[in-house]
Amino acid sequence: MTTSGIAALIATILVGGAVGAASVVGLVNSQTGASGESPANVEQPVVDYGTQS
Numbered sequence: 090m091t092t093s094g095i096a097a098l099i100a101t102i103l104v105g106g107a108v109g110a111a112s113v114v115g116l117v118n119s120q121t122g123a124s125g126e127s128p129a130n131v132e133q134p135v136v137d138y139g140t141q142s
Contacts, residue, residue, distance in 0.1 A: 090098075
């Protein structure tokens, strides 16, 4: 493997790791954010089974 090939491999690993880390951090923040931003409320769960017509 040439020097440029090794550099490209290392760059690819670093970019992939950065993208993966950013995705995980964004997901965790969206799930554990402030109550207005979080999709669920543990203290007052809302279960919507639909409506009767």
